[in-house]
Amino acid sequence: ATPTALLTGTGRGAEMGILIKGPQILESTRRVDTVVLDKTGTLTTGEPVLGDIVTTGSLAEEAALKAAAAVESGSEHPVARAIVDAARDRGVELVTTTAFTNLPGQGARATIKDTEVTVGKADLFAEVPAQLRAALDAGTGTTVLVGWNGIARAALTVTDTPRPTSAAAVARLREQGLTPYLLTGDNEHTARAIAREVGIDEANVDAGVLPQDKFAHVKALQERGRVVAMVGDGVNDAAALAQADLGMAMGSGTDVAAESADIVLMRSDVDAVADAIGLSRKTLRIIK
Ligand code: ADP
Numbered sequence: 001a002t003p004t005a006l007l008t009g010t011g012r013g014a015e016m017g018i019l020i021k022g023p024q025i026l027e028s029t030r031r032v033d034t035v036v037l038d039k040t041g042t043l044t045t046g047e048p049v050l051g052d053i054v055t056t057g058s059l060a061e062e063a064a065l066k067a068a069a070a071v072e073s074g075s076e077h078p079v080a081r082a083i084v085d086a087a088r089d090r091g092v093e094l095v096t097t098t099a100f101t102n103l104p105g106q107g108a109r110a111t112i113k114d115t116e117v118t119v120g121k122a123d124l125f126a127e128v129p130a131q132l133r134a135a136l137d138a139g140t141g142t143t144v145l146v147g148w149n150g151i152a153r154a155a156l157t158v159t160d161t162p163r164p165t166s167a168a169a170v171a172r173l174r175e176q177g178l179t180p181y182l183l184t185g186d187n188e189h190t191a192r193a194i195a196r197e198v199g200i201d202e203a204n205v206d207a208g209v210l211p212q213d214k215f216a217h218v219k220a221l222q223e224r225g226r227v228v229a230m231v232g233d234g235v236n237d238a239a240a241l242a243q244a245d246l247g248m249a250m251g252s253g254t255d256v257a258a259e260s261a262d263i264v265l266m267r268s269d270v271d272a273v274a275d276a277i278g279l280s281r282k283t284l285r286i287i288k
């Protein structure tokens with residue numbers, strides 16, 4: 001491959017909002033046969049909105065929201081932002097907390113008036129009432145629990161919708177001969193619902209994956225002979241982006257993701273992934 005043609009390819013990419021970090025990256029782009037897509041912030045807008053609140057006992061919905069929002073005001077996660085925004089919209093006061101702890105891929109925790117309040121996945125709680133277990137398995141949103149001293153007392157569901165372009169973009173990737181996978185820290189139920197909406201096979205959905213395990217899923221595909229592109233936006237995607245044969249970060253995502261990737265997609269749209277693949281194939285065809 002002549003360097004000039006490759007540079008022309010990267011220049012063309014830049015015009016399309018596809019920032020390719022070096023001319024040699026076009027070669028790995030061309031060889032890709034598998035595309036692993038993160039869910040939140042990649043296939044979806046990453047701007048979920050709070051919907052249902054289910055509470056147990058005498059707990060009021062507003063009290064559940066108030067405690068959850070206070071804890072989540074310390075977190076940058078999309079679920080946290082949805083909860084804090086809903087509290088603001090409803091005029092619920094954000095009380096101060098101490099000892100905030102971020103629990104990556106699981107939730108967050110802080111102390112409010114000497115009581116430990118946790119928001120996040122069921123695994124974080126010693127006790128989850130049956131009514132809340134049922135809420136976790138219902139609907140297509142992401143349901144997180146709120147609890148005091150290890151006992152879950154309420155369930156909050158946030159819904160994040162696919163980007164309008166995601167389904168067509170996944171179809172384009174298939175036409176290019178690539179196999180799409182969905183890799184997410186979110187639960188199986190939500191992951192499958194989104195996969196159905198965008199056209200990813202149920203067998204190719206890996207849900208409930210902790211941030212530190214995402215890269216291992218990419219590695220497992222590589223060990224099966226796949227040449228893998230990983231597309232993500234979050235801090236939790238960084239190691240997987242680095243592990244992949246080709247890492248692609250959404251421009252709207254975190255700096256860590258962009259730094260770990262080979263390509264940054266300024267349009268923040270899965271359609272740009274198909275554009276990047278198309279561009280590399282065209283560039284290298286011209287060279288040969
Ligand atoms: P994804 O892979 O979809 O980008 P993450 O790994 O960031 O998702 O998070 C996985 C799951 O962990 C979320 O769907 C949510 O259930 C839970 N979670 C993570 N961070 C928080 C938080 N700050 N508050 C509540 N739940 C959280």
Ligand code: MG
Pocket residue numbers: 038039040041042232233234
């Ligand atoms: Mg994400």
